[in-house]
Amino acid sequence: MIKQKMNKKAADKIISVYWFAILFIVAAGIFYMVSSFYGKPYDIRQIEVGLLSDKAADCVSYAGFLREGVLTQGFKDSFLETCGITFGTEDSYGWTDESEYFLQLNFYDFDSYQEASQNSLFEVSAGNQRLQDFCNLKGKGFPVCLERKFYTLDKDGKKYIVKINSIVKKIEKNSQ
Amino acid sequence: MKNKRQKKKSFFSYTFSSKNRRGNILTENIIFIVLNLVFIVILMLFLFSKTGTASVLEEKYAKQIALAIDAAEPSMTIHLNMEDAIEIAEKENLPLGEIVKINENIVTVKLREKGGYSYSFFNNVKVNTNFNAQNKEYYFVIEKND
Numbered sequence: 001m002i003k004q005k006m007n008k009k010a011a012d013k014i015i016s017v018y019w020f021a022i023l024f025i026v027a028a029g030i031f032y033m034v035s036s037f038y039g040k041p042y043d044i045r046q047i048e049v050g051l052l053s054d055k056a057a058d059c060v061s062y063a064g065f066l067r068e069g070v071l072t073q074g075f076k077d078s079f080l081e082t083c084g085i086t087f088g089t090e091d092s093y094g095w096t097d098e099s100e101y102f103l104q105l106n107f108y109d110f111d112s113y114q115e116a117s118q119n120s121l122f123e124v125s126a127g128n129q130r131l132q133d134f135c136n137l138k139g140k141g142f143p144v145c146l147e148r149k150f151y152t153l154d155k156d157g158k159k160y161i162v163k164i165n166s167i168v169k170k171i172e173k174n175s176q
Numbered sequence: 177m178k179n180k181r182q183k184k185k186s187f188f189s190y191t192f193s194s195k196n197r198r199g200n201i202l203t204e205n206i207i208f209i210v211l212n213l214v215f216i217v218i219l220m221l222f223l224f225s226k227t228g229t230a231s232v233l234e235e236k237y238a239k240q241i242a243l244a245i246d247a248a249e250p251s252m253t254i255h256l257n258m259e260d261a262i263e264i265a266e267k268e269n270l271p272l273g274e275i276v277k278i279n280e281n282i283v284t285v286k287l288r289e290k291g292g293y294s295y296s297f298f299n300n301v302k303v304n305t306n307f308n309a310q311n312k313e314y315y316f317v318i319e320k321n322d
Contacts, residue, residue, distance in 0.1 A: 016208065023215055030219060038226045044239050051246045052298060084321070086300040090282045101298060173295065 043174040045144040052085075053148050053166040056103055059083035060162060066154045071107065076124045087127055093172040102127035102167040110151065110159030121160075131167040143169040230268075233261045234293035238285040241276065241316070242297040245283070250301055250320040259312045261287055273307040276314050 059082065060070045069075055075082060085103070089095040106120035135145035149163040226232070237258060244254050258275070264287045265275050277284045281300070286292035304317040 019208075020211075023212070027215065027219060031222065034223060034226050038229075038232055041235060042239055044243060047243055048246065048298075051243065055246075055299065080300075084300040085298050086281050087298060088281050089296040090294045092294070 040176050041174055045168045045170060045174050046146075048170075049144050049146040049166050049168045052101065052103060052168065053146050053164050055085060056083060056105060056164050056166065057148070057150060057162070059085075060105060061150070061152045064152060066152050066160065068155075071122050071154075079124050080126050085126075089170075095170075098130075099128040100169040102129060102131040102165075104132075104165040106163040106165075108161040108163065110161050113161045120163075127167070128169070131169055132165070135167065140175055141171055143167050143171065228260060228264075230264050230287040230291060231293070233264065234285045234287050234291060235295075237261055237276070238283050238293045238295040241278075241283045241285070241314075242295045245297045245301065245303055245316065245318065246299045248299065248301065248316075248318045250318055252318045254316040254318070255313055256315070257311070257313045261285070262312045264288075272309065275307075276305055278303045278305050278316075 060067055080086065087099045087101045089100050102125070104123070104125035107122040108117055108120050131143045131145075134142045145165070145167045147163065147165050149161055152160050152162055154160065237256075241254075241256065244256070248254060261275060262272055265272055268288055270287065270289070275286060277286070281298070282294050282296050284292055284294040300321050302319040302321045304319065306315050306317065307313075308315060
């Protein structure tokens with residue numbers, strides 16, 4: 001009887017030791033997870049690249065129709081100014097040396113368009129072209145790329161497919 | 177009468193004899209519960225301290241403002257409640273009207289004397305930054321850039 005009682009007391013102690021060991025492991029886990037979560041920057045590039053793409057789409061097309069003067073050399077020359085876009089960034093991590101953005105618009109004839117089509121009727125781009133090389137790579141520490149396309153008409157009723165390729169780098173402040 | 181007395185006696189004797197044992201159990205349990213509560217409180221304090229630090233809020237608001245401006249169009253006004261950030265700036269004795277600064281297309285949020293976080297936006301607009309002390313909010317008036 002006494003032995004049983006002693007065993008029970010010892011077992012209780014062991015349970016409490018285990019309990020505190022579990023608490024310690026849980027606490028360590030939570031400390032690690034919270035520290036690693038808040039230690040990393042918020043990655044907003046997915047939203048940013050989407051907004052950039054929307055801005056470019058609004059710039060060339062309105063209510064399903066191409067805006068006037070889009071398919072001209074003048075638009076190509078002053079693409080960013082016309083669309084109200086600026087690629088200037090803060091002077092950190094050497095961001096001012098090379099642009100952290102890239103934006104490219106390709107206009108294809110709707111009837112002859114194919115998914116792998118390379119020859120566009122009209123092309124306009126701005127920013128750091130080299131960022132395109134990273135788009136097919138998977139993993140962390142690469143720029144965020146977004147490719148979208150939409151259908152539009154010009155005032156004569158000619159149909160176009162517009163493909164927008166937008167890229168945001170800004171790795172240092174979004175991904176670590 | 178005798179029976180009742182006997183019963184009463186046996187009741188007292190039972191409670192008295194098991195008092196020490198029960199007292200031990202109670203004390204052990206209380207200590208155990210208190211330690212668990214202390215553990216939970218420390219965890220909660222750690223979580224709150226991590227989520228509400230000046231550096232985290234600086235980054236959060238700088239990026240939030242940059243994204244809001246990117247999505248905005250001229251003639252829009254963006255209102256942003258920054259109560260938590262303003263509380264920190266008050267503790268640091270920083271002028272509340274200078275927490276958010278927008279220089280060309282770069283947003284800077286500063287909640288500490290030695291600190292601050294900057295993030296750029298691509299929307300080529302002019303942004304007027306205003307502070308409403310009553311509502312503890314900032315509002316940004318978007319205008320066309322000439």
